[in-house]
Amino acid sequence: MTIESFPRKWREERLENTVIEMHEDYSLHPIGHIRSTLRALDEAPRQGSEGAPDAWLEVNPNFARALLGIATGDEVVVITWLHRADRGVREVHPRDNPEIPLAGVFATRSPDRPNPLGLHRVTVREISGTRLRIGPIEAIDGTPVVDVKPVLVEL
Amino acid sequence: MTIESFPRKWREERLENTVIEMHEDYSLHPIGHIRSTLRALDEAPRQGSEGAPDAWLEVNPNFARALLGIATGDEVVVITWLHRADRGVREVHPRDNPEIPLAGVFATRSPDRPNPLGLHRVTVREISGTRLRIGPIEAIDGTPVVDVKPVLVEL
Numbered sequence: 001m002t003i004e005s006f007p008r009k010w011r012e013e014r015l016e017n018t019v020i021e022m023h024e025d026y027s028l029h030p031i032g033h034i035r036s037t038l039r040a041l042d043e044a045p046r047q048g049s050e051g052a053p054d055a056w057l058e059v060n061p062n063f064a065r066a067l068l069g070i071a072t073g074d075e076v077v078v079i080t081w082l083h084r085a086d087r088g089v090r091e092v093h094p095r096d097n098p099e100i101p102l103a104g105v106f107a108t109r110s111p112d113r114p115n116p117l118g119l120h121r122v123t124v125r126e127i128s129g130t131r132l133r134i135g136p137i138e139a140i141d142g143t144p145v146v147d148v149k150p151v152l153v154e155l
Numbered sequence: 156m157t158i159e160s161f162p163r164k165w166r167e168e169r170l171e172n173t174v175i176e177m178h179e180d181y182s183l184h185p186i187g188h189i190r191s192t193l194r195a196l197d198e199a200p201r202q203g204s205e206g207a208p209d210a211w212l213e214v215n216p217n218f219a220r221a222l223l224g225i226a227t228g229d230e231v232v233v234i235t236w237l238h239r240a241d242r243g244v245r246e247v248h249p250r251d252n253p254e255i256p257l258a259g260v261f262a263t264r265s266p267d268r269p270n271p272l273g274l275h276r277v278t279v280r281e282i283s284g285t286r287l288r289i290g291p292i293e294a295i296d297g298t299p300v301v302d303v304k305p306v307l308v309e310l
Contacts (some may be wrong), residue, residue, distance in 0.1 A: 033254035068257065115301040
């Protein structure tokens with residue numbers, strides 16, 4: 001059965017969706033960067049709760065207005081782009097432990113994944129202009145930040 | 156003071172960082188799409204907890220291996236790309252209520268934001284090949300999905 005045997009309208013919709021999905025990609029523009037004493041991946045704990053330090057989130061001044069209402073003491077979710085990740089990885093041994101069976105990256109928090117987004121729940125410790133002192137956060141120095149959201153539900 | 160008056164090494168580092176950051180963007184490739192009975196933004200509740208339905212997450216079969224280990228009953232975070240959002244918005248009246256003072260989008264869960272990523276904590280209800288029945292989720296039909304992660308900490 002070929003696509004020509006489908007009704008014309010349905011066929012056009014299907015072709016259009018297929019084309020959209022094949023070519024579909026979206027461009028993330030960092031809104032800031034992490035400035036941390038953690039300089040290398042092998043210094044970084046796996047999760048913020050595992051002894052990570054505080055760090056500065058330097059927001060690009062173009063986005064200053066988007067920070068209105070964020071206050072010291074707030075709990076926020078910072079979304080990073082883990083720019084050192086390997087986007088081709090599909091399965092990993094959790095915690096790099098070969099004794100733990102392979103798991104799909106969507107069942108783990110591996111930084112290596114198709115779209116290497118990092119989620120970090122942090123406390124805002126201090127605000128200085130468009131710089132936010134946040135932590136604890138395991139992201140290394142220079143990590144791009146793509147979004148900040150208030151904590152609403154438990155994720 | 157011009158950049159030429161900075162020490163040479165420092166100047167080069169600064170120029171290099173500036174160039175990287177000006178040109179910096181990252182390409183997100185959807186790993187799947189939401190198939191929902193919610194067809195239009197004005198039908199969608201603001202949060203999954205506000206009466207949203209269950210939906211199918213259709214994962215592109217290229218990513219089948221990345222699902223290994225996800226099971227019915229799991230709590231996962233689905234990250235969507237809110238493709239209908241206005242990326243130029245910096246401040247909003249929360250909940251579209253003009254009586255609530257303007258807030259920066261980073262202090263709200265507005266879908267309109269520089270990088271319109273949606274975070275949805277959902278339960279996996281059913282798994283059929285690379286299709287996951289998940290919910291509740293307020294994302295509309297056709298919303299691209301860019302990542303799935305297990306719930307680890309409370310975000």
